[in-house]
Amino acid sequence: MGEFELIGRYFAAAACARVGGELLQGIGDDCALLALPPGEHLAVSTDTLVAGVHFPDPCDPFLLAQRALAVSVSDLAAMGADPLAFTLALTLPQAEPAWLEDFARGLERVAAHCGIRLAGGDTTRGPLCLTLTVLGRVPAGQALTRAGARPGELLCVGGPLGAAAAALPLVLGTSSAAPEVAAPLLAEYWTPRPQLALGRWLRERAGAALDISDGLLADCGHIAAASGVRLVIEQARVPCPAPAKTFLGAERALACACSGGDDYRLAFTLAPEHVAELAREVWPVSVIGRVEEGAGLCLLGPDGDEIAISQGGYNHFAEPSAERPAAPRRNA
Amino acid sequence: MGEFELIGRYFAAAACARVGGELLQGIGDDCALLALPPGEHLAVSTDTLVAGVHFPDPCDPFLLAQRALAVSVSDLAAMGADPLAFTLALTLPQAEPAWLEDFARGLERVAAHCGIRLAGGDTTRGPLCLTLTVLGRVPAGQALTRAGARPGELLCVGGPLGAAAAALPLVLGTSSAAPEVAAPLLAEYWTPRPQLALGRWLRERAGAALDISDGLLADCGHIAAASGVRLVIEQARVPCPAPAKTFLGAERALACACSGGDDYRLAFTLAPEHVAELAREVWPVSVIGRVEEGAGLCLLGPDGDEIAISQGGYNHFAEPSAERPAAPRRNA
Numbered sequence: 096m097g098e099f100e101l102i103g104r105y106f107a108a109a110a111c112a113r114v115g116g117e118l119l120q121g122i123g124d125d126c127a128l129l130a131l132p133p134g135e136h137l138a139v140s141t142d143t144l145v146a147g148v149h150f151p152d153p154c155d156p157f158l159l160a161q162r163a164l165a166v167s168v169s170d171l172a173a174m175g176a177d178p179l180a181f182t183l184a185l186t187l188p189q190a191e192p193a194w195l196e197d198f199a200r201g202l203e204r205v206a207a208h209c210g211i212r213l214a215g216g217d218t219t220r221g222p223l224c225l226t227l228t229v230l231g232r233v234p235a236g237q238a239l240t241r242a243g244a245r246p247g248e249l250l251c252v253g254g255p256l257g258a259a260a261a262a263l264p265l266v267l268g269t270s271s272a273a274p275e276v277a278a279p280l281l282a283e284y285w286t287p288r289p290q291l292a293l294g295r296w297l298r299e300r301a302g303a304a305l306d307i308s309d310g311l312l313a314d315c316g317h318i319a320a321a322s323g324v325r326l327v328i329e330q331a332r333v334p335c336p337a338p339a340k341t342f343l344g345a346e347r348a349l350a351c352a353c354s355g356g357d358d359y360r361l362a363f364t365l366a367p368e369h370v371a372e373l374a375r376e377v378w379p380v381s382v383i384g385r386v387e388e389g390a391g392l393c394l395l396g397p398d399g400d401e402i403a404i405s406q407g408g409y410n411h412f413a414e415p416s417a418e419r420p421a422a423p424r425r426n427a
Numbered sequence: 428m429g430e431f432e433l434i435g436r437y438f439a440a441a442a443c444a445r446v447g448g449e450l451l452q453g454i455g456d457d458c459a460l461l462a463l464p465p466g467e468h469l470a471v472s473t474d475t476l477v478a479g480v481h482f483p484d485p486c487d488p489f490l491l492a493q494r495a496l497a498v499s500v501s502d503l504a505a506m507g508a509d510p511l512a513f514t515l516a517l518t519l520p521q522a523e524p525a526w527l528e529d530f531a532r533g534l535e536r537v538a539a540h541c542g543i544r545l546a547g548g549d550t551t552r553g554p555l556c557l558t559l560t561v562l563g564r565v566p567a568g569q570a571l572t573r574a575g576a577r578p579g580e581l582l583c584v585g586g587p588l589g590a591a592a593a594a595l596p597l598v599l600g601t602s603s604a605a606p607e608v609a610a611p612l613l614a615e616y617w618t619p620r621p622q623l624a625l626g627r628w629l630r631e632r633a634g635a636a637l638d639i640s641d642g643l644l645a646d647c648g649h650i651a652a653a654s655g656v657r658l659v660i661e662q663a664r665v666p667c668p669a670p671a672k673t674f675l676g677a678e679r680a681l682a683c684a685c686s687g688g689d690d691y692r693l694a695f696t697l698a699p700e701h702v703a704e705l706a707r708e709v710w711p712v713s714v715i716g717r718v719e720e721g722a723g724l725c726l727l728g729p730d731g732d733e734i735a736i737s738q739g740g741y742n743h744f745a746e747p748s749a750e751r752p753a754a755p756r757r758n759a
Contacts (some may be wrong), residue, residue, distance in 0.1 A: 119468060123653070125637050126470035126563070131463045136451060138458035139546055141514035141560060145553035173457035182473035184516070184558040214471055217558070221477035226516040226549070226558035228473060231458070240456050309669035321455070352755055422538050 096190045098218055100423045102162045105199040106183070111206035112213040117179050117232075122234040127214035129180055131232055137179075138231040138238060140170035146223035156194045158285040159225075160201030163289045166308070167227040168209045169359040172294035173306035175239040176231030178211035178395075183250045186219045208418035209289060238284055239297055239304035239363070244322035248364040250371075252334065254312055256349055258283035260355020262338035272342050279338045287359035293378060297363055302386070304363035310356035312404055316392050318362065325389030326364075331397045353394070428522045430550055437516070437531040439685060443538035444545040449511050449564075462514055463564055470512075470563040470570060472502035476554035483711070485631055488526045491557075493531030499559040499618045500541045501691040504626035505638035507571040508563030509565055510543035513557035516558040518551045541621060546584040571636035571695070576654035579698040580634045582716035583705075585622045586666065588643055589680055590615035592687020595673035602675050609668045619691035629695055632704075634718070636695035642688035644736055648724050650694065657721030658696075663729045664715045685726070 096103075106112055107122040114121045120128035131137055144163050146152035164181065171178050183202070187194075206213060213228065257404070262280035264270035290306070297304055303318045311333065319326045328348065339348040364386050365373065373380060384395075394402045428434075438444055439454040446453045452460035463469055476495050478484035496513065503510050515534070519526075538545060543561065594612035596602035607722070622638070629636055635650045643665065651658045662681065671680040696718050697705065705712060716727075726734045 096571075103564065118552055120570070120572065124574075125502040126472040126508065126561075126570075128506070128565075128570050129469040129471065130567070131469055134464055137461040137463055137469065137562075139461065139514060139560075140458040141511070141516050141548050141558075143516040143518055143549045143551045145518055145551050148551065148553050149474060170457040174457065174460070180471070182471060184473050184475040186477055186621045187477055196559055202614075216473050217475045219477050221556060222554040224518060224553060226473075226475065228471075228514055228560040229458075230469075230471065233460070235462070238452070238458075238460050240452065242456075267651065272752065417456050 096192070100223050101190050101195065101218055105195045106213060107185060109199055109203050109213060111211070116251050118212045118214055120209070122213070122215050128179065129214065129230065132300070134235050134237060135232040136235050138171055138174045138176035138233050139228065139229045141166060141226060142167045142170070143224065143226045152223060156198035156224070160198045161286045163225050163227055164202055164205040164425040165289055166204070166359060167229045168211060169287060169289040169306040170293070171229055171231035171241065172289040172291045173304055173361060174231065174233060175237060175250050175294045175298040175304070176233040177295065178209050178291070179230045179232055180212045180214035181227055181229045182214055182318040183216035185216065186224040188223060209291060220231070222259040225244045228375050234298070237298040239294065239301055241303050241318050241321035242374070244303035244318055244324045244326070244364040244386045246324060246386050248366050248386040249370050249382045250315070250326055250362070250364055250386060251326065251370065251380045251382050252307070252311070252362050253293050253360040254379050255336035256307065256358045257352030257355045257359060258336045259287065259357035260351035261343055261348060272406045276338050279336070284357065289359065290361045293361055293380070296373070296376070296378070297365070300365060300369045302364040307358040307360055307362050308356055310354040311358070311362065312353050312392060312394065313356070314362055318364070319390065319392055323390065325387045325391055325393060326384060327387055327395060328384040329395045330402065332381060334381045346395055353385050390396070428524070433522050433527065433550055434466060437527040438537040438548070441531055441535050443535050443543070448543045448544070454545070459512065459514070461562065462545065466567050466672070467564040468567050468570060470503055470506045470508035470565055471560065472499060473558060473560045474499045474502070475556065475558045484555060484589060487495055489533040491536050492530045493618045495557050495559055496537040497621055498559045498691060499619040500537070500543060500623070501619060502639040503563035504621040505560055505571065505693060506563065506565060507569060507626045507634055507636070509627065510541050510623065511562045511564055512544045512546035513559055513561045515547055515548035517548065518553040518556040520555060524725035539713050541623060559713050569630040571626065571633050573635050573637050573650050573653035576635035576656045576658070576718045577697040578718050578720045579654060580698050580718040581702050581714045582647070582658055582660065582694070582696055582718060583645055583702065583712045584639070584643070584666065584694040584712050585625050586711050587668035587684070588666060588690045588692060589637065589671050589684030589687045590668045590684035591619065591661045591689035593633070593675050593680060596671040608674050611668070612674060616689065619663050621691065622693045625693055625712070627710070628705070628710070629697070630691070632697060632701045634696040636693055639690040639692055639694050640688055641687040643690070643694065644685050644724060644726065645688070646694055650696070651722065651724055655722065656722055657718055657719045657725060658716060659714040659725045659727060661727045662734065664713060666713045
């Protein structure tokens with residue numbers, strides 16, 4: 096199968112690659128062309144997933160495609176942006192029809208769910224690696240950044256944390272669990288759901304926001320640094336999913352929720368009156384702390400004492416450490 | 428060196444990563460933010476370069492960065508777009524300061540030359556691989572595509588062809604030449620110059636346009652197919668650079684010009700009156716043929732006889748063939 100045939104059969108023919116809406120020109124020319132509605136800014140993010148580093152190799156291509164696109168779209172949610180289009184750079188050791196078919200199906204599924212179109216990309220031969228660039232639109236001046244947290248705001252997260260990190264031994268096949276425990280954990284790892292509607296609701300309301308990829312503590316550290324504030328997190332209020340507690344026990348599940356990463360749920364700061372409004376509109380969010388004057392992070396234990404924070408999250412290119420598992424890594 | 432330190436030291440600190448103009452938010456948040464001037468469309472293109480496939484490994488990182496960015500920006504030139512910003516996904520086996528410093532310098536040089544800003548990206552650990560996504564802007568309705576060639580137009584190219592293909596044995600170290608021969612050929616390979624000003628001039632004038640990456644014949648085949656026309660190319664009018672002729676002899680230099688690829692010069696179709704206008708404005712372009720009713724490509728030899736076209740250009744994932752060199756491959 097030639098490169099052009101591969102693109103034509105598996106990607107250009109996909110429903111998500113159809114020209115329409117803001118996508119004026121898709122796959123097949125030197126560039127794709129997009130229209131951006133007046134008064135809107137463009138949000139852009141690029142993420143790479145390397146086989147054996149960010150995901151086990153081999154793995155199910157249907158799940159891999161879903162995870163890759165969802166992780167990328169999550170960065171749009173974190174800015175309060177609406178998805179427009181994405182490009183896919185796919186490097187493959189060889190072109191296997193069955194693999195490509197499943198991969199394209201996974202991509203299509205998340206693309207349809209998120210309302211994003213495949214605008215173009217590149218297919219090359221080499222060690223398996225994917226780079227996705229997502230493009231979104233956000234009303235001018237309303238993008239959510241990490242820099243706007245204000246003292247007096249509450250710190251919230253968009254749902255339970257730690258399931259994807261808890262799932263890692265299951266993903267890597269180094270551990271097993273009963274299906275009713277394993278299934279929801281594996282689903283969190285392979286098919287994160289970008290919180291697009293929450294991101295949209297937070298525009299003009301949240302002080303700061305991001306999606307949790309490096310781990311709650313590391314990412315809250317990013318908000319504190321970018322905003323020039325101190326974030327106080329009450330550990331007892333960090334929501335842990337039941338299957339993680341069943342699988343790992345309460346203590347290790349809490350460690351996953353605080354430092355695990357790969358959650359792709361939003362963390363954000365919000366004035367108390369907006370939190371009440373959010374609760375009325377029944378978003379499953381949790382208040383886990385508050386924004387104060389100062390700098391850095393403060394993690395409070397159940398007795399109100401400060402807990403020392405050792406290792407916040409994952410960092411590529413850091414020297415290997417015995418504490419860190421040889422496991423798939425996070426994408427920012 | 429940690430991932431954030433790497434990004435901060437070599438990329439976020441680069442002059443080309445400075446926020447300004449249309450780049451509202453650069454490296455450091457979940458997404459970059461861009462403003463698109465009213466009445467303009469966004470042009471997007473993604474290219475991957477894999478070590479050992481698209482470039483020799485090891486190679487000079489200063490040259491690699493220049494080539495990677497120039498090749499990507501060339502796709503904007505091919506659409507008549509003005510560069511806005513790019514993202515860089517860089518996968519590296521290890522973080523070597525000297526390598527990164529040289530790479531960042533190369534990127535900076537081409538970015539400054541083309542007026543494009545580094546908006547964001549991803550750094551990951553793995554086999555050396557680069558994916559660049561370039562974003563440009565073009566007045567609504569004025570983008571140059573492959574689909575607009577009209578019978579009666581002349582077929583032109585933006586300069587001599589084949590130097591990069593002729594340089595391959597020098598790049599791979601399988602051959603050598605006197606410095607005055609080698610230097611201009613290697614420069615064409617490592618530092619292609621995107622024809623941005625020519626692309627801009629061609630807006631609303633050219634019928635169809637693209638940048639030659641797969642080779643003149645293969646790429647003209649793309650124009651013929653997309654436009655539903657027949658392109659007639661007079662082989663004797665295809666411009667060959669003098670150093671390629673000195674290095675390879677006239678016949679092999681001509682083969683490089685017709686099928687070599689990696690030229691990153693524009694090929695376009697233009698009405699005769701515009702060709703005269705272009706000549707007056709002293710662009711170094713060559714008329715090499717014409718657009719006719721019909722389909723496909725026709726290559727005419729010096730005696731006016733049609734020459735059979737066997738192998739147009741490079742195609743990833745095609746079965747290996749003895750004709751094709753085990754050499755770096757082209758990016759579309």
